[in-house]
Amino acid sequence: MRYFIELSYNGKAYHGWQNQPNAISVQEVIEKALSTLLQQKTDIVGAGRTDAGVHASQMFAHFDSEIELNTQDLTYKLNSFLPKDVAIHNMFLVTNNAHARFDATERTYHYKVSNRKNVFTFDYAYLLQLPLDVEKMNAACDVLLQYKDFQCFSKTNTDVKTYNCIIKHARWINDSGELTFVITADRFLRNMVRAIVGTMVNIGLGKTTVEELHDIIKSKNRSEAGFSVPAHGLYLTEVKYPDTIKK
Numbered sequence: 746m747r748y749f750i751e752l753s754y755n756g757k758a759y760h761g762w763q764n765q766p767n768a769i770s771v772q773e774v775i776e777k778a779l780s781t782l783l784q785q786k787t788d789i790v791g792a793g794r795t796d797a798g799v800h801a802s803q804m805f806a807h808f809d810s811e812i813e814l815n816t817q818d819l820t821y822k823l824n825s826f827l828p829k830d831v832a833i834h835n836m837f838l839v840t841n842n843a844h845a846r847f848d849a850t851e852r853t854y855h856y857k858v859s860n861r862k863n864v865f866t867f868d869y870a871y872l873l874q875l876p877l878d879v880e881k882m883n884a885a886c887d888v889l890l891q892y893k894d895f896q897c898f899s900k901t902n903t904d905v906k907t908y909n910c911i912i913k914h915a916r917w918i919n920d921s922g923e924l925t926f927v928i929t930a931d932r933f934l935r936n937m938v939r940a941i942v943g944t945m946v947n948i949g950l951g952k953t954t955v956e957e958l959h960d961i962i963k964s965k966n967r968s969e970a971g972f973s974v975p976a977h978g979l980y981l982t983e984v985k986y987p988d989t990i991k992k
Contacts, residue, residue, distance in 0.1 A: 746809065746810050746811075746812075746813060746814075746838060746841070747807055747808070747809050747810075747838070747839050747840070747841050747842075747843055748807065748808055748809075748810060748814065748816065748836055748837065748838055748839065749805055749806070749807050749836065749837055749839050749843065749845060749990075750775075750789070750805065750806045750807070750808070750833060750835070750836050751803065751804075751805055751833070751834045751835040751836070752775070752801075752804050752805075752806065752831065752832060752833050752834060753800075753801055753802050753803060753804065753831075753832050753834065754771050754800065754801050754804065754830055754831045754832070755800055755830040755831075756771070756795060756797070756798050756799045756800040756801070756976070756977075757798060757800075757830070757868060757977065758828075758830060759771050759774075759797065759798075759830075760797045761794065761795055761796050761797045761798075761799065762791050762793065762794050762795045762801075762804070763791070763794045764776075768797075771791075771795075771804075771831060772789060772791060772806075774827060774828060774831060775789055775806070775823075775827065775831065776788060776789055778823055778826040778827050779808060779823065781826065782819065782822050782823065782826065783810065783814075787808050787809075787810075788808065789806040789807065789808045790806060790807050790808075790844065790845050790846060791804060791805070791806045791845055791846065792804055792805040792806065792845045792846055792849050792852070792984045793846065793849075793852065793933070793981060793984075794935075795979075795981055796935075796936070796976050796979075797976060798975070798976035798977045798979075799976050799977075799979045799980070799981070800869070800977075800979070800980045800981070801980065801981040801982075802980055802981070802982050803981065803982055803983050803984060804981055804984065805845045805849075805984050805986070806845050807839065807843065807844065807845040814836075816836040816837060816838070817836075819836060820833050820834075820835070820836050837991060838991070838992045839990045839991055839992060840989075840990055840991075840992060843986075843990035848986055848987065848990055849984050849985065849986055850931065850985050850986060850987060851913060851929055851930065851931050851983075851984075851985045852929070852930065852931075852932070852933060852981065852983065852984050852985075853914075853927065853928065853929040853981075853982050853983040853984075854927075854928050854929075854933070854938045854979060854980065854981055854982065855925050855926065855927055855979075855980045855982050856871075856925070856926040856928075856938060856939070856942045856974065856978050856979050856980070857869065857870035857871065857923060857924070857925050857978045857980070858870060858871045858873055858877075858923070858924040858925075858926070858942075858946070858974075858978065859871065859872050859873070859922065859923050859924075860873060860874055860875075860876075860877065860922055860923070860924065861874060861922045862874070863922075863923075866923070868977055869977060869978065870923060870977075870978050871974050871975050871977070871978035873946065875950060877924065877946065877949030877950065878948075878949045878950075878951065879917050879919055879924065879949065881948050881949060881955055882917045882945045882946075882948055882949045883916060883917050884955045885944075885945050885948050885955050885958050886915035886916055886917065886945075888955060888958045888959060888962075889912050889915045889928075889941070889958075889962075890912055890915065892912075892962050893909045893910065893911060894908050894909055894962070894965065895908055895909075895910050895912075895934060895937060895941075895962065896908035896934075896965040896966075896967075897940075897961055897962055897964055897965055897966055897967055897969055897970045898934060898936070898937045898940040898941050898944070898967070898970055899934035899935055899936065899937060899940075899967065900934070900935040900936045900967070901967055903934065903935050905934065905935075908934060908965070910930045910931060910932050910933060910934065910937070911930060911931045911932075912928065912929070912930045913929045913930060913931070914927065914928065914929040915927070915928045915929075915941075917945075926938075926941075926942055926945070928941070929983075936973055938979060939973040939974050939975075939976065939979060940967070940970050940971065940972075940973050941970075942974045942978075943970070943971035943972040943973050943974045944958065944961065944970045944971030945971070946971065946972075946974065947971040947972075953971065
């Protein structure tokens with residue numbers, strides 16, 4: 746039987762989601778807790794592979810079990826076993842071929858930029874005290890919706906077969922001294938959101954024009970796009986699936 750886990754994590758202490766040979770990951774701590782509680786080695790597959798330092802307020806993963814589980818009881822026990830920066834919110838039975846990564850229909854990320862020093866958020870938002878033209882940055886969001894090939898925002902060493910992504914929504918929100926970039930797409934390339942944000946910051950600073958964003962995207966060249974903003978301001982906030990995966 747296959748189960749989905751809905752969870753969240755603070756990524757500060759982890760070297761990303763995926764298991765690493767010489768560094769701790771979110772996947773590793775959950776697999777160890779599950780394997781202990783189920784008394785057998787249990788592997789999980791996540792909805793994505795967030796980088797080191799990236800957070801998630803909603804993430805999903807799947808695992809298989811030969812026996813039917815009391816999901817409410819197992820959720821409680823997992824939260825008791827796991828460190829305080831990883832939380833399990835829900836667990837439910839799905840069809841045997843449901844896949845946490847490949848069945849996701851869309852994902853939403855938030856990136857937080859603080860334009861004033863805040864002693865409580867310095868680990869969770871990118872501090873940038875220079876003035877940004879949010880109107881131009883939102884005009885750049887409209888440009889993103891006109892394209893599908895985003896190779897210019899992808900890490901160069903990647904094994905993907907296509908750089909096409911369908912961006913369904915992109916917008917900057919200004920809330921009391923903190924900017925949040927919200928972006929939703931059917932899939933994301935490695936480093937894509939952080940590279941988009943860095944490019945838009947350059948637009949907001951006047952270093953790049955909105956019109957030049959067209960040329961950057963068409964170039965398919967990572968060096969033409971902006972810098973990658975720090976990981977600690979990035980959050981995976983929502984992953985959606987078709988209702989047909991549930992039993």
